[in-house]
Amino acid sequence: MSNLYPFVVSKTVQKRLGAIALVLVILFAFGLRLGHPQDGLKNALGSAQSGIVLYKKGADLTTGAKVMVNMDAPAKSPIIAFIVKSNGDSVDIQSGANVETVKSSQIYGKLIAVIPFIGQILGVLGL
Numbered sequence: 001m002s003n004l005y006p007f008v009v010s011k012t013v014q015k016r017l018g019a020i021a022l023v024l025v026i027l028f029a030f031g032l033r034l035g036h037p038q039d040g041l042k043n044a045l046g047s048a049q050s051g052i053v054l055y056k057k058g059a060d061l062t063t064g065a066k067v068m069v070n071m072d073a074p075a076k077s078p079i080i081a082f083i084v085k086s087n088g089d090s091v092d093i094q095s096g097a098n099v100e101t102v103k104s105s106q107i108y109g110k111l112i113a114v115i116p117f118i119g120q121i122l123g124v125l126g127l
Contacts, residue, residue: 040080
């Protein structure tokens with residue numbers, strides 16, 4: 001038993017991890033996803049890269065909505081931006097001073113919440 005110590009996890013920790021996994025599966029079933037942006041809009045707690053975001057896949061693309069967007073290379077991707085104008089298959093977005101046009105298929109979804117600081121840990125891990 002003492003040889004297995006690093007691999008033994010208490011029942012309490014197992015229950016908590018199971019509960020977290022169950023919540024993530026339920027959120028995924030309702031179209032909610034977690035993402036780690038590499039650039040984009042900043043908030044009072046730091047850059048977009050320092051947090052992770054919760055977004056809804058397939059949400060309406062309305063003017064003013066904050067979205068997570070997959071940019072074409074060589075730009076950092078994905079980014080957080082807001083929609084300036086929606087033109088059917090293309091969408092004008094702004095994440096800084098410049099307005100860019102992307103295909104609506106490049107938009108992951110509408111931003112729901114930003115969870116600050118966890119993105120720095122993911123960045124160290126290379127995710």
